[in-house]
Amino acid sequence: MMRIDSNDDGAVVIIGSGAGGGTLAHELTRRGIKVVLLEAGQRQSLASFSQVPGEAFGQLTWLDPRTQSGTWGVAKDFPGLPVWTCKTVGGTTVHWTAATPRIRPWEIRARTLYGPVAGTSLIDWPVSYEELKSYYQLAERRLGVTRRNGNPGMPASNNFKVMYAAAKKVGYKRVHTNHMAINTRPRDGRGLCIQQGFCVQGCKTGAKWSTLYTEIPRAEATGNLDLRIQCMATRIEHGADGRVSAVVYRDSKGAEQRQKARIVCVAGNSIETARLLLLSESARFPQGLANSAGQVGRNYCHHISGFVWGTFEQPVKFWRGAVLAGIVEDETVNEPKRGFVGGYHLELISLDLPTLPLVGLPYGWGRDFAAIMEDYRNMAGMFICGEDLGRADNRITLDPTIKDAYGSPVAHVHVDEHDNDKALRKHAQDQAAKMYESIGAKRVIRSLTPPATHNMCTARMSANPRDGVTNAWGQTHDINNLFVSDGSAFSSPGSANPTLTIVALALRQGEYISRQMAAKNI
Amino acid sequence: MNSARTTDRRVFLQSATGMLTGLVAAGSPLALFAPSRAWALDLTTLTSPEGATVLAAARTIAPHDKLEDAAYALVVHSIDASVAKDEGLRRQYQEGLARLGANFASASEPARVEALKAVEPSAFFQALRTNTLQVLYATPMAYAYFGYEGEAFSKGGYLFRGFNDLRWLPDVPQADSGPVLGSA
Numbered sequence: 128m129m130r131i132d133s134n135d136d137g138a139v140v141i142i143g144s145g146a147g148g149g150t151l152a153h154e155l156t157r158r159g160i161k162v163v164l165l166e167a168g169q170r171q172s173l174a175s176f177s178q179v180p181g182e183a184f185g186q187l188t189w190l191d192p193r194t195q196s197g198t199w200g201v202a203k204d205f206p207g208l209p210v211w212t213c214k215t216v217g218g219t220t221v222h223w224t225a226a227t228p229r230i231r232p233w234e235i236r237a238r239t240l241y242g243p244v245a246g247t248s249l250i251d252w253p254v255s256y257e258e259l260k261s262y263y264q265l266a267e268r269r270l271g272v273t274r275r276n277g278n279p280g281m282p283a284s285n286n287f288k289v290m291y292a293a294a295k296k297v298g299y300k301r302v303h304t305n306h307m308a309i310n311t312r313p314r315d316g317r318g319l320c321i322q323q324g325f326c327v328q329g330c331k332t333g334a335k336w337s338t339l340y341t342e343i344p345r346a347e348a349t350g351n352l353d354l355r356i357q358c359m360a361t362r363i364e365h366g367a368d369g370r371v372s373a374v375v376y377r378d379s380k381g382a383e384q385r386q387k388a389r390i391v392c393v394a395g396n397s398i399e400t401a402r403l404l405l406l407s408e409s410a411r412f413p414q415g416l417a418n419s420a421g422q423v424g425r426n427y428c429h430h431i432s433g434f435v436w437g438t439f440e441q442p443v444k445f446w447r448g449a450v451l452a453g454i455v456e457d458e459t460v461n462e463p464k465r466g467f468v469g470g471y472h473l474e475l476i477s478l479d480l481p482t483l484p485l486v487g488l489p490y491g492w493g494r495d496f497a498a499i500m501e502d503y504r505n506m507a508g509m510f511i512c513g514e515d516l517g518r519a520d521n522r523i524t525l526d527p528t529i530k531d532a533y534g535s536p537v538a539h540v541h542v543d544e545h546d547n548d549k550a551l552r553k554h555a556q557d558q559a560a561k562m563y564e565s566i567g568a569k570r571v572i573r574s575l576t577p578p579a580t581h582n583m584c585t586a587r588m589s590a591n592p593r594d595g596v597t598n599a600w601g602q603t604h605d606i607n608n609l610f611v612s613d614g615s616a617f618s619s620p621g622s623a624n625p626t627l628t629i630v631a632l633a634l635r636q637g638e639y640i641s642r643q644m645a646a647k648n649i
Numbered sequence: 650m651n652s653a654r655t656t657d658r659r660v661f662l663q664s665a666t667g668m669l670t671g672l673v674a675a676g677s678p679l680a681l682f683a684p685s686r687a688w689a690l691d692l693t694t695l696t697s698p699e700g701a702t703v704l705a706a707a708r709t710i711a712p713h714d715k716l717e718d719a720a721y722a723l724v725v726h727s728i729d730a731s732v733a734k735d736e737g738l739r740r741q742y743q744e745g746l747a748r749l750g751a752n753f754a755s756a757s758e759p760a761r762v763e764a765l766k767a768v769e770p771s772a773f774f775q776a777l778r779t780n781t782l783q784v785l786y787a788t789p790m791a792y793a794y795f796g797y798e799g800e801a802f803s804k805g806g807y808l809f810r811g812f813n814d815l816r817w818l819p820d821v822p823q824a825d826s827g828p829v830l831g832s833a
C-alpha cells in the first residue's frame with residue numbers, strides 16, 4: 128500500500144470515500160496525482176456484508192449523534208436520526224438502492240423558472256445543462272446505468288408489475304424499470320443482479336455500483352492512493368496566506384494526526400461537509416472556512432420523500448427483486464397549476480420485514496397497525512422523491528451542547544417546511560393512492576417522512592459569491608485550494624435521486640483540478 | 650433464540666429472577682423455528698410478573714393472534730437484557746410496568762389498550778413500543794408467519810425463484826422493462 132508522508136505538501140487530501148470522494152480519488156489518481164483519502168469508517172467487502180437487516184444497519188450506518196429541530200416531521204418522529212447515511216469505505220454507495228435519473232434541464236434554472244418564491248433562497252445553477260449533459264454521459268458509462276448506452280433495462284419484478292398496471296390505469300405514460308446503476312448483465316468485472324432485494328444491506332454480488340469495489344480499488348491500483356480507514360478529519364488548517372495547508376484527523380486508535388496538503392476536497396455527505404467547514408474556524412476565518420458570505424450549512428435540501436403502500440387481495444412479495452427498479456416520470460414537470468412549483472418522481476420501493484414498521488409506516492400500534500403488517504405479503508410500495516425548495520434558515524449548524532467522541536460539536540439539522548413542500552407531498556401521496564386504488568387496492572397507507580437519505584446544497588455553487596460557497600467547479604469562492612466534492616455543492620436539489628449528479632460533478636471536478644494543478648494555478 | 654430453552658434445564662430455577670414458560674402449538678409451522686415445543690425464558694432482572702406484563706403489552710402493541718407467544722417472549726428477553734445493562738432504563742421499565750398494574754397481563758384486550766393509552770406519551774411506552782417492533786419482526790418466527798423470505802444470496806437470489814411470478818396482473822412490455830437474462 129502506497130503511503131504518503133504526513134509532511135508531504137504535494138498531495139490532494141480528500142475527506143470521505145463515498146459517491147463524490149471515491150470517484151474523485153479515482154479521477155485524480157488515474158491522472159498521476161497523489162491522493163490521501165481519509166475515511167472515518169471501516170472497510171467491508173462483499174463477503175463481510177451482513178444480510179440480517181438490523182445487523183447490516185449497525186455495520187454500515189453513521190451512528191454518531193446528530194440533533195435536529197424545525198417543523199419537518201423527522202424532528203419529532205426520528206429523534207437522533209435526522210438523516211440516514213453511512214460511515215464506511217464507499218460511504219452511502221454501500222447502502223444506496225442505485226436509482227440514477229438525471230436532473231432535468233429546467234430544474235437547474237429553479238430561480239428563473241419558479242420566480243421569486245417567498246420564503247425561499249432559490250438560485251440557478253452556474254453550469255449549463257449542455258455541459259452537465261456530457262458529464263452525465265460519462266457518469267452513466269462509468270456506472271453502467273440501465274436503459275442508457277445499450278445496457279438492458281431491469282426486468283419487471285412483482286412490485287413493478289403492480290406499479291406499472293396502476294400507473295397505466297390512471298393514464299401515466301412515462302413508466303419504466305428506472306435507470307439503475309445495477310448490472311443487468313455481467314459487466315465491468317462484476318456480476319449481474321440476481322434480484323435479492325438486499326440492495327440496502329450491501330449487494331453481495333457487486334451488481335450494484337459502489338465506490339467500495341469499483342472506483343476505490345481502481346484508484347489503489349494506480350499506486351497513487353493512500354487510503355486511510357477509520358480516520359476522522361476534525362479540522363482543516365490554513366497557512367498565513369489564507370490557503371488551506373493541512374488536515375487534522377484522528378486515526379483508528381484515536382490519536383491526533385496532521386496531513387499536509389496542496390489541495391483539500393471535502394466529500395463527507397452534506398451534513399458532515401458543512402460541519403467540518405464550520406469546525407475549521409480560525410482567527411482569520413472566525414465563521415469557519417469558505418464562509419465569508421455566511422452561506423456554509425444554509426439552504427439544506429433533502430427532497431420531499433415518503434412511502435405509499437397499497438395492500439391487495441393477492442400476494443405481491445415485494446421484497447423479491449431490486450428495491451428501486453421502477454419509476455413514473457409524468458409528474459417530473461413544473462406545472463404550477465398543480466398548486467406547487469417543481470416536480471417529483473414516484474419510484475418503486477420495498478422494505479424488509481424488520482425495517483417496515485420502524486421507518487415505513489405511520490406511527491401506530493394495536494389492531495389497526497397489526498392489520499397492515501398482516502398484509503405484508505400482499506403489499507406493493509412506492510417512494511416519493513420530490514424537489515424541496517432551499518431556504519436560508521434550513522441549515523446545518525454546530526450543536527451548542529452535544530459533542531462527539533473527539534470533543535467536536537455534532538451537527539444540528541434544522542428544517543422548516545415550506546407550503547410548497549407540503550403541497551407537493553400531498554399531491555404525490557394522492558396520486559400514488561389514486562394509482563393503487565385504480566387497480567383495486569384494499570387499503571392505501573401513507574408513511575411518515577423518513578430520515579433524509581438525500582442530502583444536498585449546504586455548500587452550494589453560485590455565480591455570485593454572496594449566494595453560495597463555491598464556484599461552478601466546487602472550488603470555494605474564498606479559498607482556491609479548497610473544494611467541495613459532494614451533493615453539498617448542488618445549487619438546488621431538483622427531483623432526481625442525487626448520486627448520478629454527484630458522480631458527474633466529481634468527474635468534471637477531477638478534470639478541472641488536474642488542469643489547474645498542471646497550470647500551477649493551485 | 651439461545652435463551653428460549655427447554656424447561657428441563659433446572660439450572661434456571663436456581664438462578665433466575667423470573668421465568669416465563671410456554672408451549673408452541675403442535676403442528677404449527679412455527680414449531681420448525683422454535684427451538685423446542687416447550688420453551689422457557691429465564692429473566693435476569695425483571696420478575697416473572699413483570700415479564701408477563703411485558704409479554705402481554707407486546708401482544709397488545711402488535712397483536713397477531715396466530716403468532717406464538719414464543720416470538721413475543723423474545724421481546725421480553727431483549728428488554729430484560731437491556732435493563733440488566735442500564736440502571737436508568739431498568740427504573741424506567743419497572744415504574745412504567747407498575748403503572749400498568751398487577752392485573753394487566755390477565756386483563757381483556759380493550760382494558761390493556763386503555764391502560765397503554767394512558768401511558769402512551771411516556772418515554773417508557775415509547776421505548777416499549779420501539780423495542781417490541783424492533784425485536785418481534787426480526788424473529789425467524791415472524792419471518793415465517795408473514796411469509797418473508799429474508800436473506801436470499803445463499804439461494805441465488807430470486808432471479809429464478811419468483812421475483813416476477815405475480816400472475817394476477819398483466820406482464821409489462823419489454824420496452825418498459827428488460828429481459829430476464831439467462832432464461833429461455
Ligand SMILES: Cc1cc2nc3c(=O)[nH]c(=O)nc-3n(C[C@H](O)[C@H](O)[C@H](O)COP(=O)(O)OP(=O)(O)OC[C@H]3O[C@@H](n4cnc5c(N)ncnc54)[C@H](O)[C@@H]3O)c2cc1C
Nearest residue numbers: 143145146147167218219224225226360395396613624626
Ligand atoms: C438507504 C439509502 C438508499 C439510497 N438510494 C439512493 C438511490 O437509489 N439513488 C441515489 O441517487 N441516491 C441514493 N441514496 C443517496 C446516496 O447514497 C448519496 O446521495 C450518496 O452516497 C452521497 O455521496 P457523498 O459522497 O456525498 O457521501 P457518502 O456516500 O455518504 O460518503 C461520505 C463518506 O464520508 C465519510 N466522512 C464524513 N465525514 C468525515 C470526516 N470528517 N472524516 C472522514 N470521513 C468522513 C463518511 O464516513 C462516508 O463514508 C440512498 C441513500 C440511502 C441511505
Ligand code: SF4
Nearest residue numbers: 320321323324326330
Ligand atoms: S437486487 Fe440486485 S442490486 Fe440489489 S442486492 Fe440483489 S443483486 Fe444486488
